[in-house]
Amino acid sequence: MKIRIGHTPDADDAFMFYGINQGRVNTSGLEISHELQPMQQLNRWSLEGTLEMTAFSFAAFAQSFRHYRPIQCGISLGHGTGPLVVARPETSEAEVKAGLLASPGDLTSAHWLTHLWSPGQQTRQVRFDQTLEAVLSGDTVAAVVIHEGQMSYREAGLKLVVDLGAWWHQETGLPIPLGVNGVRRDLSEAVQQQLAQALHDSIALALREVEPALDQALPLARGLDRDRCREFVLRYVNQSTLDPGPDGLRAVAEFYRRAHAAGLTPEPLQPDWVVPATS
Template sequence: MLKIAHSPDADDAYMFYGIAVGAVKLPAPFVEFLSDIETLNRLALEELLDVTAISAHALAYICNKYFVMSVGASMGDGYGPVVVARSEVAEPKYVAVPGRFTTAALLTRLALPRARAVELPFDKILNAVAAGIVDAGVLIHEGQITYERYGLKKVLDLGEWWRQETGLPTPLGLDVVRKALGREMAERITEALRESIQYADSHREEALRYAQKFARGLSLEETARFVNMYVNKYTRDMGEVGRRAVRELLERAREAAGAPDCFPEFV
């Protein structure tokens, strides 16, 4: 029984739509587990999941245990997690991040080296910033397009910063398969996810309405906007540019954060 996990967010829900409605079959029976990305990162560290979404940063710590799927990646094409603050904050000292192993936390460390990271659950960061508990916060998921409702301002788009630094898309999330399952099984699972995304694309309205259930208050139009941001050409096929972006992030994680060496294997 395969243990498959992803985050309960609109982009992941869209990608898994074909599998969720039974239109696409996985190569083995499975159970599904949904949780926030930092929880999935930490479960993958212990090799407790067979197939899972993870943060690209977390790959550095599980590189010898998991293949990276060539589909399913969440990459910002010149955009990414947004650092927000209250209007009166000039230079934030304490910045909330959604978990140590998230890519958002790594990018914050790279782009704002003088800031002190404070780990909070991703869905508590907006309120913590608005209440003045922290100076600023890094928003992932739908918070990237709703923060103005809280009267907050954008300090920095980390995807814009990464593009200026590297010229590459921002590798935020990846889907991985446990190497113990074998390369052949990993390739079959990868193909199933590819077909699931293709099914969602060909049944877009239904897939977006399904994804909206995981969008935490977004309208259908806002859900479509968010899905378009993170289910893009790199999701459908990471390609060489996407692989270069992953390798560049891992190298910077090693240099700046002391992460282990990682030479990812893609399927």
């Protein structure tokens, strides 16, 4: 059976899929291929149920849940850190909130989080790897930064206005849910479980073999050296990625509750998780 897996061409996803890419987890009977696309593209595809298994943001899942069930592992949780709002050194937080902010996509969790932090914020959709340039060129007052830009914005001469993951933790006491993987609902229960277990085992292997897994991740680190790549990857791929635990599941519920209250989604979604057999 052919299974197309969608994930981003980023270091943390490459690390997460280490075991699957190495052929060292059970994918018996499945013909796996990988579709590497920016998260905003994966989010758009998820709305149509394009791929059999894919990463998407929790924001996108509010619209794609009719096609997918989320897997209760492989969840990107920010523990006191998350997407960053950055600006030029002379720009105040008040000026950011009153101005135009570059956003990595309206289907990203970072976009939702921005509007929870600053209701009514003016935003412009910019490809995630061009958000810093939007600020430097003067096109926008500030930017929401995700992925490796979180490690390099200072080198670009920008300052941190707010860490949205830290803000969320101060508000809720919980980690911030950012991304999740899902399997299409029209797959059999057995295949859904097999894919969930394969993802779990792939992450577990990467966490046991960090340095070899980093070898796979580093070419996608967009200029980060090995030490900073390791820091970035392990920030978002760790034991809570294997098992979000009660706090992680509460965080997802709270994210959807607040998004619904803010008018970002018409209903407070209650995910029906695919839980790996061993976790």
